[in-house]
Amino acid sequence: MTAAADLVLTNGEVHTLTDPDETYEAVAVRDGRIVRVDSDYEIDFLNGVETREIDLDGRVLLPGFVDAHVHMETVGRHRLRADLRDATSPEDAVDILRDSDTGDDWILGFGFDESTWEASRYLTRDDLDRVSTEKPVVAFREDLHTAALNGVALDRLRDPLPDGDVQTEGGDPTGVVVEDAAEAVREAVEPGPAETADLLLAAQRDAHETGVTSVHDMVRRSHAPRVYRDLEAAGDLRLRVRLNYWSDHLDAARELGLRTNHGSEFVQTGAIKTFTDGSLGGRTAKLSAEYADGDGSGQWVVPPAELREVVRLADDAGFQLAVHAIGDEAIEETIDALADTDDPAGARHRIEHLELATDDHIERMADLGLVASMQPNFLKWSREGGLYDSRLGPERRSENNRFPAYLAAGVPLAFSSDSMPIDPLFGVHQTVNPPEDTQELSVTEALRAYTSGAAYAGFDEHRLGTVEAGKEADFVVLEASPWEHPDSIADIDVAYTIVDGEVVYEAGA
Structure with a gap:
């Protein structure tokens, strides 16, 4: 006899976000994992005396959002x-x-x-x-x-x-x-352990309210790694965390024997994070041509020779790399450095931001199997008269964040917020309704980048990113369908967020 489920969610519009995206009415969960995705009729057979049932009342259920680059x-x-x-x-x-x-x-x-x-x-x-x-x-x-x-x-x-x-x-x-x-x-102004715990718990609340169930947190000279583990031990961590350590932690990480993907169910070691250039807002992103509204073409935060050494040491030690590169010149140097590693595709080395990649850059990334970790939120600066218009001028402004080009080339695309803000639906809205046609994704493509795409960037596609039997029961339930309301996705409210089969956020509760 099949054991009863711990939780069933019925009477909904369940999008698996698999390929093709299949839809069902209901999903059943046992011991934190999905045991069945089916019709209401079939799922009812898994209802038991102690099963919690949530009537979705027609709401949309999706895999929980994975934020692939955030500062919690x-x-x-x-x-x-x-x-x-x-x-x-x-x-x-x-x-x-x-x-x-x-x-x-x-x-x-x-x-x-x-x-x-x-x-x-x-x-x-x-x-x-x-x-x-x-x-x-x-x-x-x-x-x-x-x-x-x-x-x-x-x-x-x-x-x-x-x-x-x-x-x-x-x-x-x-x-x-x-x-x-x-x-x-x-x-x-770095906080101590107690204050860090307060900040991370507050951030966890924000994540849950926006449907985020897993994060790739970029940490540097912070008490966060210790605090996350303390919170997990105390039962207070209700968010899956992948720790991407800054490169100045590389020696310590090597000495401790850390490796990418080591850790527990809720706290794992991720990539070694390093910079190349700065930001467009600060006119420090490294461009091949001068800024339209200021002298110079940006600066190296980590010069190319130093970048190559960081990449070599991290790759040799078994770490994934996550390299910040915004300007086209920085992207060029980053691809060159990652191309020299033993197995770029197997290591799933990532480039963060990638705002001004050329067609040649994208083709090279596809050939090497590099992951594009990008932020659709940044399109808020790409509109006419916005920040990128000032920094780059109209012609170059239209060349940034060309998300469809990555998908067309076969580059794995992972979405994230970079905390600006931590709200996947805001980001999805930006690229479904972009300033330029070259930035436009369908609703399904954008949601996949924020679920299965981001899960892939963290070696988690086997357990996260789609709604399928055997995967972790991490869900977000939306009050309305983004497919039916593409012009107002950012205004859609989150009704429930579920992590490991437990309701961690319920609107109005």
């Missing part, structure tokens, strides 16, 4: 610190920061995006001195490659800030710092 501490900070994402001007950002002062030593804000402001300029020392002249104040741009500091913060951090990344005017610091200097600021 930053997500938590948006919830627990000054959230500058909705600031409409420098003055508004100053008011938000001033109102956020709770008596802590530092006043911190995260997520401002000056490209949406009429002034279209970074926050400066003068702005933040209006928040406080007694406490250090720091505001991080949304991409984390740029930060603004008040006078107190500049004085306190004078020694660790490399001069080349501290912007000046008339010889005096403006308060704007980029790349290595911004990283030094992040290190200075």
